[in-house]
Amino acid sequence: MKKINNILNTESGLKANPFTTPSDYFEQLPQQIQERKAVIWKDKSKNIFMALLPQLSLIIGFVVLFLFAKTLFSLIGVESDIKDELTISQNDTAAGSIRARGTSLTDKEEYIITYLVEQKISDEDIALLAE
């Protein structure tokens, strides 16, 4: 131990670095690292986009489908909507005429109003029944 310690400590050449590098290696190394960093950064942004691509496609697909369906329904439903609106306003009138008679309605009257609205019975229907 003592002997080798002497060799390791006294042989000054032993501690000297026996390895060398290509010339200007340490001047170029930071630049090489920066370049690798830039490549990784670029790949990272690309990877984020690629990872989100399926989800994005799915969302876009749903939006397109929704808009298509909405347009289609709005085109088909225009006529029936007009009819429904007329019927509802008539029903409202029929039910409204009952409501207009008093401030407080009994349960029975409330039931009749609900029934008239549900069955879409208009004022004219009621008049016809009264005859």
Added chain:
Amino acid sequence: MAATYSDKELLELHKNTEQASYAFNLIVRKYQERVYWHIRKMVLSHEDANDLVQDVFIKVWRGLDNFREDSQLFTWIYRIATNETISFLKKKRTRFLLPIVNVESQLCNTLQSDSYFNGDKIQLKLQKALLTLPQKQRLVFNMKYFDELKYEQISEILGTSVGALKASYHLAVKKIEGYLAEN
């Protein structure tokens, strides 16, 4: 330029988003040589050391945001370098399905044919002696003998107790003595 900044100043500079890249560049310039030589003494070939030193600094760059200043910047970088080197040697071993002895003898051949090795006879002999040591013992010897690190610093880098490191270094010195006596 980089040496004029303390580690603390470099880390503070890195926290500033606009200066982060500049700060990282300064960190590379400050530690590149120490990291390179630390790796080179383990893998011996310049090409391998060059790849590894770049990998190490890329890892440093990735981890710098999460670096908690529990340890010194220098020990943290050294630890990354050590782990990368150990993984590299392990991979090399599994890639070629070689037992430990063969990898070391392969490294020995690399050393002899390496155009970037300028050592004399005694230095070559010492390097060959080092190759007979187990990996961790070689690391300990390199850090203590060549890099002149304190046991406390080596302990922080390798996660081994100071007592175990002293024993490991003592054993390494004994083995080198044996090798040099025989050869």
